[in-house]
Amino acid sequence: DAKTTQPPSMDCAEGRAANLPCNHSTISGNEYVYWYRQIHSQGPQYIIHGLKNNETNEMASLIITEDRKSSTLILPHATLRDTAVYYCIVRVFHGSGNTGKLIFGQGTTLQVKP
């Protein structure tokens, strides 16, 4: 199973874009990259996921490099409420019977400052 590497912490000014990097150099061709965040010990919250192409939703954008060895989560206009631990996760899909196993790393603590 692929593992991910993230910086332990980052700061971002309120209103600016927050760019959170993730390295997943051992990722396999059928493994999706997921991003979740956890605000102050609440349950993790789904943000976005992708396989090869860049993705965008109402919360964020996900940029995946062409070789798929790294990705960047972009919060376009960070607010104080975006302060959280952000997890980059690789989910393995083996076909039928997949457990939805999420391999959580240490995550990046994003501090959004006024």
Added chain:
Amino acid sequence: NAGVTQTPKFQVLKTGQSMTLQCAQDMNHNSMYWYRQDPGMGLRLIYYSASEGTTDKGEVPNGYNVSRLNKREFSLRLESAAPSQTSVYFCASSEDSARTNEKLFFGSGTQLSVL
């Protein structure tokens, strides 16, 4: 719309005591999961239920049992609590664990301390 509801939110046990953590979801999801989170360890999967009537072990199942009571409810039981089971427990659900674009929805957690 409550989503995933866990009870209790906090619990203190003595070593050797037993208890059941309750989880219910109102999203008509097929799959449910129990995770534990320890400081510096991320989340680890204890047990999961791909669909009503099935349960399977995850990464760290020892010391736990589960019951998928019906489609809505998935309980986690500690038969004889140990200090190593002090952790925050999260229940989650998803539409179908076999889908490639699966999203998990988590409850707010149960903080368990075993003395």
